[in-house]
Amino acid sequence: MISTELSKAYDPKDFEQRIYSQWVKEGAFHPDENGKEHFTVVMPPPNVTGILHMGHALNNVLQDIIVRYKRMKGFKTLWVPGTDHAGIATQNVVERQLAKEGLRRQDLGREKFIERTWTVKEKHHGIITSQLKKMGCSCDWDHERFTMDEGLSKAVREAFVTLYERGLIYKGQYLVNYCPKCGTALADDEVEYENMPGMLYDVRYPYEDGSGYITVATTRPETMFGDVAVAVHPDDERYKNIVGKLLCLPLTDRKIPVIADSFVEREFGTGMVKITPAHDPNDWECGRRHGLEAINLLNPDGTLNENVPEKYRGLDPVSARKLVVEDLQEQGYLVKQTPHAHDVGHCYRCHTVVEPYLSDQWFVSMKGMAEKALKALEDKDIVFYPKRWENTYIHWMENIRDWCISRQLWWGHRIPVWYCKDCGQMTVSRTDVTECPHCHSHNLEQDPDVLDTWFSSWLWPFSTLGWPEKTEDLKNFFPTDTLVSAYDIIFFWISRMIMASEEFTGKAPFRDIVITGLVRDKQGRKMSKSLGNGIDPIEVIDLYGADAMKFTLCYLAAQGQDVQIDMDSFKMGSRFANKIWNATRFLLMNAEGRNLVSIEPDKLTVIDKWIYTRLNRTIETIDRAMDSYRFNEAAQGVYSFFWNDFCDWYVEATKQRLFNGSDEEKDLVVSVMIDLLSQSMKLMHPFLSFVTEEIYQKLPGSEGLLISQQFPSVRPEFDFPAQEALVSQLQEAVRIVRSARSQLSIAPEKKFKVVIRPSENFTGTALFEEEKDLMSSFMGASQLIIDKSSSEDVSSAYPSTALGYEVFSFVREAIDVDAEIKKLESEIEKASKSLEGTMKKLSNPQFLQNAKSEAVAKEQGKKAEFEEKIRKSEEHIALLRKL
RNA sequence: GGAGGAUUAGCUCAGCGGGAGAGCGCCUGCCUUACAAGCAGGAUGUCACAAGUUCAAUCCUUGUAUCCUCCACCA
Numbered sequence: 001m002i003s004t005e006l007s008k009a010y011d012p013k014d015f016e017q018r019i020y021s022q023w024v025k026e027g028a029f030h031p032d033e034n035g036k037e038h039f040t041v042v043m044p045p046p047n048v049t050g051i052l053h054m055g056h057a058l059n060n061v062l063q064d065i066i067v068r069y070k071r072m073k074g075f076k077t078l079w080v081p082g083t084d085h086a087g088i089a090t091q092n093v094v095e096r097q098l099a100k101e102g103l104r105r106q107d108l109g110r111e112k113f114i115e116r117t118w119t120v121k122e123k124h125h126g127i128i129t130s131q132l133k134k135m136g137c138s139c140d141w142d143h144e145r146f147t148m149d150e151g152l153s154k155a156v157r158e159a160f161v162t163l164y165e166r167g168l169i170y171k172g173q174y175l176v177n178y179c180p181k182c183g184t185a186l187a188d189d190e191v192e193y194e195n196m197p198g199m200l201y202d203v204r205y206p207y208e209d210g211s212g213y214i215t216v217a218t219t220r221p222e223t224m225f226g227d228v229a230v231a232v233h234p235d236d237e238r239y240k241n242i243v244g245k246l247l248c249l250p251l252t253d254r255k256i257p258v259i260a261d262s263f264v265e266r267e268f269g270t271g272m273v274k275i276t277p278a279h280d281p282n283d284w285e286c287g288r289r290h291g292l293e294a295i296n297l298l299n300p301d302g303t304l305n306e307n308v309p310e311k312y313r314g315l316d317p318v319s320a321r322k323l324v325v326e327d328l329q330e331q332g333y334l335v336k337q338t339p340h341a342h343d344v345g346h347c348y349r350c351h352t353v354v355e356p357y358l359s360d361q362w363f364v365s366m367k368g369m370a371e372k373a374l375k376a377l378e379d380k381d382i383v384f385y386p387k388r389w390e391n392t393y394i395h396w397m398e399n400i401r402d403w404c405i406s407r408q409l410w411w412g413h414r415i416p417v418w419y420c421k422d423c424g425q426m427t428v429s430r431t432d433v434t435e436c437p438h439c440h441s442h443n444l445e446q447d448p449d450v451l452d453t454w455f456s457s458w459l460w461p462f463s464t465l466g467w468p469e470k471t472e473d474l475k476n477f478f479p480t481d482t483l484v485s486a487y488d489i490i491f492f493w494i495s496r497m498i499m500a501s502e503e504f505t506g507k508a509p510f511r512d513i514v515i516t517g518l519v520r521d522k523q524g525r526k527m528s529k530s531l532g533n534g535i536d537p538i539e540v541i542d543l544y545g546a547d548a549m550k551f552t553l554c555y556l557a558a559q560g561q562d563v564q565i566d567m568d569s570f571k572m573g574s575r576f577a578n579k580i581w582n583a584t585r586f587l588l589m590n591a592e593g594r595n596l597v598s599i600e601p602d603k604l605t606v607i608d609k610w611i612y613t614r615l616n617r618t619i620e621t622i623d624r625a626m627d628s629y630r631f632n633e634a635a636q637g638v639y640s641f642f643w644n645d646f647c648d649w650y651v652e653a654t655k656q657r658l659f660n661g662s663d664e665e666k667d668l669v670v671s672v673m674i675d676l677l678s679q680s681m682k683l684m685h686p687f688l689s690f691v692t693e694e695i696y697q698k699l700p701g702s703e704g705l706l707i708s709q710q711f712p713s714v715r716p717e718f719d720f721p722a723q724e725a726l727v728s729q730l731q732e733a734v735r736i737v738r739s740a741r742s743q744l745s746i747a748p749e750k751k752f753k754v755v756i757r758p759s760e761n762f763t764g765t766a767l768f769e770e771e772k773d774l775m776s777s778f779m780g781a782s783q784l785i786i787d788k789s790s791s792e793d794v795s796s797a798y799p800s801t802a803l804g805y806e807v808f809s810f811v812r813e814a815i816d817v818d819a820e821i822k823k824l825e826s827e828i829e830k831a832s833k834s835l836e837g838t839m840k841k842l843s844n845p846q847f848l849q850n851a852k853s854e855a856v857a858k859e860q861g862k863k864a865e866f867e868e869k870i871r872k873s874e875e876h877i878a879l880l881r882k883l
Numbered sequence: 884g885g886a887g888g889a890u891u892a893g894c895u896c897a898g899c900g901g902g903a904g905a906g907c908g909c910c911u912g913c914c915u916u917a918c919a920a921g922c923a924g925g926a927u928g929u930c931a932c933a934a935g936u937u938c939a940a941u942c943c944u945u946g947u948a949u950c951c952u953c954c955a956c957c958a
Contacts, residue, residue: 006917009918010918010920189954193955193956200958216958217958218958219957219958220958231958264958265957265958268957268958269957269958272958273958274958275958276958280958282956282957282958283958340957342956342957342958343956343957388887388888389887391886391887392886392887392953392954395885395886395953395954396954399954399955487952487953488952488953490953491953491954518952522894522895524950524951552906555897555905555906556895556896556897556906558896558897558898560888561888561889561896561897562888562889562951562952563895563896564895564896565895566895568907569895569906569907571906571907571920572906572907574920575906575918575920575921576920577920578918578920578921579917579918579920579921581917581918582917582918582920582921583917583918584917585917585918586917586918587917588917589917590917632896632897633897633898636897636905639905639906640905647917647918648922648923651917652922659916735924738923738924739923739924739925741912741923741924742911742912742923742924742925743911743924743925745911745912746912747912747913748912748913748915748922748923749913749915
């Protein structure tokens with residue numbers, strides 16, 4: 001005997017937290033030991049600097065959907081959560097905190113600073129994990145990792161030393177991108193270029209022999225103190241004869257030669273370039289080709305150093321530029337200055353202008369790894385969804401440059417290299433070195449730099465599973481299966497993970513790479529802190545519930561397209577969750593006191609058969625969509641099945657049997673509905689995890705947690721394509737009558753006779769006869785006649801045609817057509833009179849000229865309104881006259 | 884300079900070779916004993932533009948326009 005119910009209204013706050021605790025308590029997120037194959041997802045680790053934004057929500061919601069789906073499909077599923085120490089970003093946060101107290105990191109010292117950073121990490125880590133839990137993420141918390149925890153630190157050292165041993169890591173003095181504010185080198189892809197207005201200065205460099213001067217164009221005159229040559233194109237006829245001549249460098253007493261190099265664009269500026277190897281990447285290359293010295297002009301803090309004349313020392317480049325230009329002008333060297341917009345590199349973390357900076361840095365040589373990574377794609381070891389990202393990946397890999405991995409920061413993995421102060425030798429080691437292996441001195445110093453954050457995250461898919469140890473986890477869960485990430489970190493992270501994985505494990509780290517779009521606001525702008533246009537996922541959850549957020553994001557997440565949303569967007573998911581709740585509440589109310597009976601296919605009515613077939617089709621849709629990560633299609637599939645098919649048609653069609661049937665009928669109906677509900681909850685669980693779990697546990701006959709149930713599969717014995725087609729015809733007939741009723745504005749309580757006249761070869765006749773009562777009640781008919789013999793007099797009825805049959809609605813029974821027409825005519829007359837008045841005003845030139853513009857607009861609005869009213873009424877009358 | 888994406892209803896977007904769709908908004912009528920966060924019905928579209936391929940094009944090809952993103956780079 002069934003006895004269970006749902007509380008009155010849907011309120012996610014009543015159960016979401018409770019359900020999450022229940023899942024955790026019952027170990028539902030751990031891989032199922034009895035599962036068949038393994039299925040692994042590693043979570044892109046959020047930076048421990050901030051809190052999760054809508055992009056994270058989208059990303060994690062999609063992962064959760066995949067993971068729950070696979071888990072219910074019987075896979076031994078593991079979702080590894082974790083966080084990233086985010087070197088520069090986190091250090092910046094702490095330094096900003098210190099700045100508020102009037103302190104710099106140097107005031108604390110390295111150790112104290114790192115200590116303090118850990119507390120910041122702990123705080124944000126706490127927020128992030130609680131956010132993930134609130135969202136409902138079913139990741140295995142026992143497997144949670146942090147990029148700086150012990151195991152991962154070991155992995156980082158292993159990776160560094162192994163690459164060093166393989167000759168793939170080297171140290172040297174090179175020109176790197178340097179952020180003066182962060183005080184560290186950056187990798188090439190950590191620089192963001194932004195088009196900015198600037199000036200192009202033409203400067204005279206006189207010949208040493210006093211025979212005149214040449215003119216060079218530059219945007220950065222302050223770097224002229226680092227000039228070591230002026231270059232022209234070797235084939236440039238204008239300058240052929242001056243190659244080799246010496247020039248006087250203005251504002252200094254240095255002499256520099258004119259050289260020929262084919263990288264010079266003859267058309268740009270004067271066709272002459274000053275060569276400043278220490279402050280421009282092109283010049284650096286050129287300088288190397290010609291064996292020229294590189295004169296570094298900058299201090300680590302970005303100010304000019306002792307290699308510039310005294311009056312400019314200590315200035316930042318911008319002030320120095322101003323002063324240099326003034327001096328050049330004063331001394332007659334400046335020919336002209338013209339506005340010139342150009343791209344300027346900025347630090348991707350603090351947005352300071354980066355400087356090319358000559359310094360000692362560590363690099364990874366990438367070419368060989370890139371080739372392996374390209375091969376992985378070629379061999380289809382990795383597949384991008386959507387496919388177009390493969391081009392981006394290929395292009396990046398083919399044009400890869402060596403990776404600068406050293407950072408002049410304190411927060412991060414210290415480079416595992418020690419220098420002996422006595423013998424000067426360098427030692428690269430997996431373990432801390434306390435004694436120099438070369439001279440046995442204890443006077444050692446570890447390299448002060450730390451590694452780029454991505455040097456730890458590129459190991460993530462296997463370091464989190466225990467690498468370099470040969471752990472069970474690594475054996476069982478690696479390679480992972482699906483990676484879900486936004487496209488903005490394909491280069492930073494995805495590409496490098498593939499390279500690292502190929503290099504260290506010989507395998508691709510994952511098979512499917514699902515690239516999501518970015519979350520934008522309704523103006524299409526990227527959500528960002530500085531714009532303040534972000535939507536906080538927690539606010540969404542507090543307002544609408546986690547299921548509403550998850551379902552909405554999923555519904556909108558079409559194949560890597562960006563999604564534009566605002567707070568109201570989430571109403572969609574909220575309404576759907578509410579609908580599910582209420583449908584269940586209705587069924588449970590009516591199930592009260594009934595008995596569950598077994599469901600035999602041959603006992604089912606045609607409507608039952610129809611809904612079961614719809615269920616099968618929906619299962620197929622979901623499976624197909626999930627196989628190719630088309631989340632929006634899956635979401636649409638469950639939505640239309642549950643709302644349109646199940647609620648709007650099935651439940652409505654069943655009410656008669658439910659209210660008025662025999663006990664036996666009622667038991668069967670209830671049993672079928674509970675079964676359908678149970679199947680639906682399973683089907684929808686990946687997409688609306690909390691509400692389905694809450695409901696499932698209340699369903700009679702359900703056992704255990706929904707999260708651990710088998711995902712529904714197509715049941716052939718409940719598949720009735722013929723009945724499905726017949727019910728579609730029935731629905732069509734019902735729609736026709738409803739439409740006629742609505743067009744003629746006939747109130748629902750007014751019943752009228754309906755005659756359906758099937759053609760001879762119409763397949764639905766038998767069904768229509770069988771389901772006459774049902775159709776009749778759907779149509780609001782007083783009487784429904786299936787007129788096979790065409791004997792009914794339908795001359796006075798409102799006719800409609802469908803494929804295979806005609807429908808005649810005897811609306812005269814419900815309304816007095818003549819009175820109706822009279823009423824409409826008087827309405828037309830009234831409206832016409834009003835229109836006349838309005839037209840009079842509008843055709844009066846004085847009115848148009850003198851009246852307030854609002855008044856004119858109002859009259860014009862009225863005019864349109866009256867015309868519309870007349871048109872509609874006339875249409876309506878025409879319709880009625882046909883009867 | 885190179886690559887990619889977008890352009891479909893008022894808004895946000897699905898649809899990837901034969902029927903133009905969803906959610907929101909709008910209009911009409913309904914508090915029908917689950918849900919007004921609802922039910923029923925409805926209006927709104929030269930599917931950016933132009934050519935081409937095809938029996939058939941929103942969908943494929945080529946061009947054009949506008950918007951966006953990424954990569955490279957201009958001294």
